[in-house]
Amino acid sequence: MANLTIICVNFLVLYSCVAAVFEDQVGKFDWRQQYVGKVRFAHFDMQMQASKKVILATEKNVFASINTRTGELYWRHVDMVGPEGNIDALLMHGQDAVLVGGDGRLLRSWDVNIGGLNWEIVLDHGSFQSTCFVGQHDTVKYVAVLKKAAISVHYLSNGHQKWIENLPESDTVQYQSVYSGGDAEVYALGVVPHSHLAIVAYSVDDGEITKQVSVEAPWLSNIQASCAMVDQGVLMCADTTTSSLYMLDVRTQSQMTQIPLQSLGLDIAPDFKPVLVSTQPNPARPPNSEFFLQLGPDHHLLLKLNDGEIVTLRDFKPALLVSFAAAGEKTIAAVMTPKNLTACSVNLFSADSGRRLLDTTLIFNTDPNGGKPEKLYVQAFLKKDDSVGYRAMVQTEDHTLTFVQQPGRVVWTREEALSDVVTMEMVDLPLTGAQAELEGEFGKKADGLLSMVLKRLSSQLILLQSWIGHLWKLFYDARKPRSQVKNEVSIENLSRDEFNLQKMMVMVTASGKLFGIDSKTGTIVWKHYLDSVPSNAAFMLMVQRTTAHFPHPPQCTLLIKDKDTGLATLHVFNPIFGKKSHITPPTLPQPILQSLMLPLIDQDYAKVLLLVDDQYKVSAFPSTKNVLQQLQEMSTSIFFYLVDNSQGRLSGYRLRTDLSTELIWEVFMPAEVQKVVTVKGKRPNEHVHSQGRVMGDRSVLYKYLNPNLLAVVTESTDMHPERSFVGILLIDGVTGRIIHEAVQRKTRGPVHLVHSENWVVYEYWSTKSRRNEFSVIELYEGMELYNSTVFSSLDRPHLPQVLQQSYIFPSSISTLEATLTEKGITSRHLLIGLPSGAILSLPKMFLDPRRPEIISDQSREENLIPYAPEMPIRTEWFINYNQTVARVRGIFTAPSGLESTCLVVAYGLDIYQTRVYPSKQFDVLKDDYDYMLISSVLFALFFATMISKRLAEVKLLNRAWR
């Protein structure tokens, strides 16, 4: 019987919170964008003239194929994160792409048409150095892989190893490069830095060493950086110190020929390391005799090796980027030269003569909000009249890929910086002009009755006008076929919608590029590249002024801190248009430790930002007189805390009136035992509607809603499964009082944590039971409130009641976040990003420490689910159905204007935006609401009433006559 009731209760509870999407709702309010990351290797698929593929391998360990006509992904393979999945090399031959991954651990061959794996071979240990195709008799049959101590040759068709040989003297010689020119030999090139060059030739057939030479080269330290193979096996090297080129025929010579650059009439730009670029269009044949030599940041030369003589074919200055490409049998050179500040031009040159090809100019407009071009990939093809046509893919510093066609039409751009979003915010869109007019009316002070009436009338007129315009547009669009009607989003027509469901997503990426994305469609509205961002910067994004203060533009501030120097800069911008604000941010000469957003506002309605420097002094931004005065008045109630996880020190400070600080509390975590991993307070924009929970006997258990509460997670430094632990500490950030402390033994991180309302949910790995576990802590004040009007941490004599419960979760998780709504009336859900890419929306009521083990009438009255250790994962709880978000790293939630609706953005390699309704859509009509039926019934009833009324009248009259 008890079981039956449990089943019934479970059934009711589970089916009351099912939140799946219907098939016809797919893509209605959600979108996903897939990215690949910064490109490391790119090859055009050249096997067919009309091929539309470009194969990319990226620094995010992604191997993908992109449609060159649309810029969309054909297929994508996401490998492991970190060095294990790192793509070391990519070779393309025909429809096979050979990839070396995981520092030479794996050799894989992929079919580029369908993205299927041909074969995979696990290679022997050893750090990967180089790889190349090996061809014989004009056919490519093998692939050679050079490792630190061994060289192996594999069949291209099935990956089987043909032979493997240990490299001679591999403990002294650093082998760095492997070369095959289509003859019967494979050359391994190694270097003993500042001493000599070692060349070992192996026979392709059986791996026997046919030749071993050691060449004097005291200036050489890195072959791959300063050398290239040209012509029939000639190793060409460039050296800065002697400012000369060195030449060596690896097949025959044993002495390097020095050619001073001065003899060619050239010199190297100061502090520049010359770079050689050669090309080998067919791996079964030796490389071309033409090569590029870069002598300065914008100085390139096209050189040719002609019977041991170096001939300058053409001097390109200025030239930003150069690239070789093959068109049929011809080899051409593409050169990008700066045209003016905003544009570059690309021209093609015949590689063997250096002549410019006619009608091959392409204008590439550089984005003023983007970075400089960094790499140029050219896809050349022969037209019907035997002239050369081409398309170019340009990679810029901000990780953008732009595909350009002649004469300069941008076919597509991909913002690959978005594959690495660091932090984001969602900002309300501004009101339209008319709405703002109406709003502004109430903001201004009254100036006479008549003028107010006139103003009201005029604003109403404007509203009417815009409404008629809207109707007209609807009518106009309705006549067009549906496919043509596009909701183009541009800066002009950005305005808040009825329920504030459309917002501006401000995203900060690790590359330092900022994006403004419309949350409804996913269109990038603006982008801004900050070119001075260091690679290991820490970012903090704050919204100082929202759009609510009409004549003042909204304002966001980005704090960029260089982790090496500790110095920080502020970038102040308008989040709607992306423009840099005219407000000059203060220069920060001292390293900044933390920043703190106060609810104080200055006379321009901008929230005050406090920056704490390493002297624990505070500076305010904006720092007007008004602000400073307010700060002085408020200083006794402004506190901040700092967590130094290298020392394991948590400290709390109080602001003094002179903007210096005073240490008021300190907690030490012994850094040799445990380290602080996460500290989380509550979100400042979180509202809690209900101050307590109703018990089964209709009394109230009041929540302990301390806005200053911090949840601190520590992990043990000892990682032994028997001794490792995870600690959680709830501490009051104002007084430093420890509210609760819990240690989970035999567990380890990574710990994911959500802290909201009166609860903390965290997830960890239990080494004892080898499973993931969720734990929830809830804090209650008890049956009576201590002080229901104000909350002060300094006046709380009683500690709260702490309830805790743990559950088994069947999957590991990537990220954890809680839904957030406008007023906090809607029940909460936890959004869990799973490694599979799914985002699970788990009702918070499953994580409730009051879940009873034995159900009673009271618990049933409270709708408590009986305790079950296992937490279910139901596929209908996946809010992103099959739109998986690869490598989800963070989830951002924002309230919308509707209480029922919470906006969710999940980011990682992909970006996915959707809406969730934790308590279903109780405040709007459903999507499938049958307007037609209801209105037709209404009309029918209305007419029926009219007719029957008339009939009744007639009948009455007749009866009266009778």
Place this chain on the structure above:
Amino acid sequence: MASPGGQGGGGGTVSTRGGAGGARRMKWALELSLGNSRGRGDRQGGQGDMVYPIGYSEKPVPDTSIQETDKNLVEKRCWDVALGPLKQIPMNLFIMYMSGNTISIFPIMMVCMMAWRPIQALMSMSATFKLLESSSQQWLQGLVYLVGNLLGSALAIYKCQSMGLLPTHSSDWLAFIEPPLRIEIMGGGMVL
């Protein structure tokens, strides 16, 4: 009394216009001789072709003169009125028991009726007093009537209470508690 014919109009009916082709009849006509209507069946009814004079009724007229002796009958009637609400109470208790404490449409309707009826009765107290005017124990009866109604409404309130419709618990006022004002401003985090 002669019954009207099955197919005909009424007994003394207003004849309406008949067939179009027929001779034009009068728009209306009063047939004074009720028995001699057109129905042939009537004529052959075999009840005798008695013709009553106008205004004659077969029913006997009741005796309307007041009998002075039935004073205690009035008393009784007044007590009936006064005890009416009290008599309903056992019935109400039964309904209350039957309807249970779940909140659904029928119990709510019951409770509403139970609560509304005494209130209505109390509001029309003066009318009831007028009814009781003729009684000698008017005040006592009035008091009983009042008490009965009060008991009825008390019962309704008790029912509301047991159904949990009365805001008597702290949880009923929970939604009105404002979130407390925070005094301290706090922020910070990990050293960046």
